[in-house]
Amino acid sequence: MKKYTYQLFALLGSALMLSSCGNQNGNSSSGALNSSNAEKVYVAPGEHDEFYAFMSGGYSGNLTVYGLPSGRMFKEIPVFSQFPTSGYGYSEETKPMLETSHGFVPWDDSHHPDISQTNGELDGRWIFINGNNTPRIARISLTTFETEEIIEVPNSAGNHSSSFVTENTEYVVAGTRFSVPIPQRDMPINEYKGNFQGALSFISVDPEHGHMDIKFQIIMPGFNYDLSHPGRGKSHGWFFFTTYNTEEANSLQEVNSSQNDKDFIAAINWKMVEEYVNNGGGKKVPANYAHNLYDESTHTATSTMKKEVLTVNPLDVPGAVFFLPTPKSPHGCDVDPSGEYIIGNGKLSADLTVHSFDNMIAAIEGKKFDGEAYGIPILKFEDVLAGVVKSGGLGPLHTEFDGKGNAYTTFFISSEVVKWKLGTWEVIDRKPTYYSVGHLMIPGGNSRKPFGKYVVALNKITKDRYLPVGPEMEHSAQIYDISGEKMELLYDFPTHGEPHYAAGIPAELLAPKSKKIYRLDENKHPYAVLTPDQARVERKGNEVHIYMSTIRSHFTPDNIEGVKVGDKVYFHITNHEQDFDVPHGFAMIGQNTSELLIMPGQTKSSVWEPKKPGVWPFYCTDFCSALHQEMQGYVRVSPADSNIELSWSLGED
Template sequence: MLKKVSILTSMLLFSATSALSSTDLQKVMKDRGLTERDVLAAAKTYVPTGMKDEYYVFSSGGQSGQVIVYGVPSMRILKYIGVFTPEPWQGYGFDNESKKILDSGKIRGQEIKWGDTHHPNFSEKNGEFVGDYLFINDKANPRIAVINLHDFETTQIVVNPVLKSTHGGSFITPNTEYVIDACQYAAPLENDWVPIEAYEEKYRGGVTLWKFDYTKGQIDEKESFTLELPPYMQDLSDAGKGPSMGWAFTNSFNSEMYTGGIEKGLPPFEAGMSRNDTDFLHLYNWQILEKLAKDPKNTKVINGHRVVTIEAAVKGGALFLLPEAKSPHGVDVTPDGKYIIIGGKLDTHVTIFDFAKIKEQIDKKEFAGKDSYGIPILDFKKSLHGQLELGLGPLHNTFDEKDGIVYTSLYVDSQVVKWNFRDLKLLDRVNVHYNIGHLDSMEGKSTKPKGKYGIALNKLSIDRFLPVGPLHPQNHQLIDLAGDKMELLYDMPIGLGEPHDVVSIHASKIKPKKTYDKMGTNSRTGEAHEGATLAGQERVERDGNKVKVYMTAVRSHLNPEHIEVNKGDEVTIYITNLERAQDETHAFGLSGLNVHASVEPGKTSSVTFTADLEGVFPYYCTEFCSALHLEMMGYLKVKDPKKQYPDYKAAKVSKMTPEELQKEYNKIVATNKATDDVIQSVVKFLKEKGFEKYPEVKSLVTDALDQYNKIPHEKAKADEAFKAGDMNTAILWENQVWQYMVKTADAGLRAKNLLAKELSTKMSEKARLGEEAYLRGGCNGCHVVGQVSSGPDITGALLRHENGEKFLYNFILDPAKYYSDPYIDAMIKTFNLRMPNQNMKPEEVKNIIEYMKWIDENADLQ
């Protein structure tokens, strides 16, 4: 029975003058199975037509090499920004201006066709986010990109000249002095081959500090430098602020300096790299380092780039190490700059270091020892503010507007935990779906976090959305942080790469252009474009075999509409959008020649290509811009100067040769044979399984046979035409045969799928409720029916224990009680996780067991 809709919910959704009544709402809720909580969550995220979101969120696009922009609280995607890979809608990687940006990302002259974007971050002033620039790194190919947020376009890519992979970027110092870019996998800094046996001597990690010129909006590569570090596999970073201003922190894994060798019979990397109880947090003073970098005595020049040596950094009092929980994957400085929070993937605790205690040891030179590279090691206990047990797999942190409040992601437990880093008190936790990595609260990584909303970036989505094949979308979930208790509001699938991290900023801080101020702007430089063309200046210029076309675009024509060139000419077309109206983008697409450009109002783009194909190629505006959009087109005509052309207005269409007709006939006959083979396999399944017993299946089979029985008549006509030598007619009738076969296969396959469903044991009401509880509790985050995943296969689980129903009933209700059980202990060690208490009710657990019985009953159905 549906509960009466609360007054609060009604007030949120309806006004006194609304045409809808509470009865209408109750009906919608009942029909869709919605609770009051669901309706309230919808109200909190709904942004009506014409209203705008409160926050921007910029997300890495993972293996897409791009950046995704969406709004909060609506979670509506606003834009994809092409960064390290082409993006056709914006012409990124197609027009000359963006090609130049992508070309600057070549590594040792090699074109890189993909990227793995990880950590976006804004420009900062006094540690506050400023919406002028966005920086993002490419982990796979060590690069940093600069995105100008005045037009959301990538304006620079720089390649790290010494580090071979960089995960710990891009993190920003409080006034955007530097972009921090830390190494991931140690390798020789030079581009030389070095045997793995020389790992400790020749392989190195490092942190590159990219100097940023705020006025120019560009990284100054000449003023940038790298700090040499031991081969400890550096990971993430953060910059100090307030009392820790001038310092930066980078964690690491593999203090063991293990080098693997699974192919040689040695334990794999994962075993050797997690042997020690602790790894190292690197602490370095970038203000001292920038001074050291100016003196050649402190640096080595490698691949044309300055590298401050470990020895010089230690001697200058700029580099220290601090033990941290092993295999960490996050380092976050609190907004006040007084504490550093570390999460260890293989620990249940977070560790909080007190920077004042760290600084006292540095000032007094009271060290616990040195590593093998001579770097001073600080004392763990003397640096400690405290530790707090949060759960399995603490990774990353983000902060709230309320002092001391921090949110931490738990990868293994699939939760976000709310706690206080000052008094080390656990406050709340909420389940997410599933295996959360990074997380964010609004501006939660700045000195003035807003809190309010949280975003969980979940690696798995499994059952959350409509299925789209084996490769699932990522799931960004919106969390309400405003109250004492966190509340999950919204699931958002991201179907583009693996979004790794996000940053958020209040909408008022982003002030993008609506049109370009000056007609003919080069958007990548902000300067006037060399090919800027105003109305009346359209023309075609030839210099030898180089042709330049100066074109304008305005609703609804491209000028010129006819371009004639010779085969072999190098053609450059400059397109200037003469519109001054907002949102009147035009574009230029040249059919069949891989040429495209997007041209926003006031912008000039250019494309260059070699006209190496003879023919006539239509070009058109690819952006639907007006009622006469289809008419906004023209022709590129490419002539071969070595050929003589007849004088005619239109070419005659020649008939196919007998050989060509025979080839086409053979092809359609072969296609029909292959389609018929599929049909016969379906017929075999249906007959073996007794389809006649199931009326709905039988009716589908009847439909299929109705289509199939028409085939002989059409086939006879095809054969008759073939014997008469009329190949054209034979092909047409064989195509008709194929049409009937397709219709037959469609109905037959639907009958097969329906029959398979009918043959499954009917699910009892308790089993159905059990499936709902199983999914609602997130059990399928670890347990996948029919295969081993993050946890054991749920199929057959009832048979693995003596009196399995009783055992599983008790275990699901209170998993911790059985952690020491030999079987459960073995499972924990095998999968490196413990089953959390999902706080199931006894009746829910009983229903889950009924669902597991149903799974076992149907496990063998093919």
């Protein structure tokens, strides 16, 4: 029987994968319409895009910034992964950002960006994103577009139902995907059921500087927690998580986690839990996790290891946690702008289930339960149901909203986006995607105020959409105009890494406050050289510290002698430019690290351990001026037993 189920799934998967790739041309428009679509996505030289789209990098570990409607990538912001391009995760200043309780981790899998909100509307201060593999949440500044903070999430594994914010950014929420022994310990895997648990973490965000702290973790039954979204408006104070594998299987999950006809959406009254812990509730338990902060004034990150976390047993806070039955392995968990509708997309179901917040409250108040799971009350499906969307599609995953009463749901298996009406549940339009769409994004679509002009479909299979580039292809996005009754496919554009979710925001909310330079007179880096006459070289035992400044088109100093094989040579380089877009780069031949890319007013440091005597050049790696090619210098490296003293030329007179 199991075997049969398994084969059925395999067959289903292959067949549908094929069928979704049958039509290789996604453009049903006529030539005339093409030209109009061309104009709609064309941003002429000198003009700017209308929206920013922040796309998770997925397995790149980073966050990419695109413009809409053009689909052009403006930046890759390194977050969880080493980034040789700028030296992130290689420079002395940024290596602490990638420290964890497991040691230095140079990679992660970033999934769901979410922009900070005030009163349920995008405020454009920060963007958060989760590290899915080694559980972490990062906060990125939307003025510098740099990662400012990363906090590890203990008792978690596969930090997937993350990182979504409450409507005043009181919390960024991180839910485990995989349940594990809490605390982690050596135990047989097949004792999973009833013993493993899942942590849902509420991480407070300081309203002034954004600093994160794990306020509490709710320790839930050993299900898989897939996605989540906050309540908003009337449901503000609640948070909703989809679960799957309520079967608590630990092997061959593709079959064994798909047995139950219904799994759950977990509804969490986090305000109630917050009050409970504010009154001394919860239990502090030992847990090692890293908290990494990047300070913009010192241009330097620090890593601190925290030692304990506050856990909450949901049974100790009656009335705070409920389960809403939801058809078969729901994936996305989306809440409409009014906060009334909670949509569970049963990925193995054809229909969308929409729960009603009002119905849920009424059912809770009426104590109409349908049993419990590990002591947590289960509400009756019929009691909380608002409606069912008979979509006709297969494999619904995610839903976003246009703020005009419509919802848009992706269907992975039938490769389409379906537009439907909130309240009447009628299907209004459907358009194919190429191919196998995952998430979709409408700017502000996860807030009280969406900007419903475009929807972007983030597709998982690319195949023939672009010129072929060998077995490995980029993933692909498609942008649709949703300003009319029917959706209109405008354009395909490749995306870098594997964008899972994305967060969009109107350009006018971010562009005016984007930082252009770092002020040199505000540079508090301990090794900064604020004027060229402070440039110098110092020896401390076998460490050599080179305090260097750089400006078009030279380094100061530019000739250095007295370094020896076996020395650890630190280059501390301050970029003295104060004009926008004049970085300098620094590279040393044979370095066992990356380059440094140093923004105006910034200081960065790199370590070089020369292995051979000789005269070795360094140079600027970013073409900065007409005399960039002349921007170079030499370090003389003498044998370890040499008695040559340190000396250097300032190269200035």
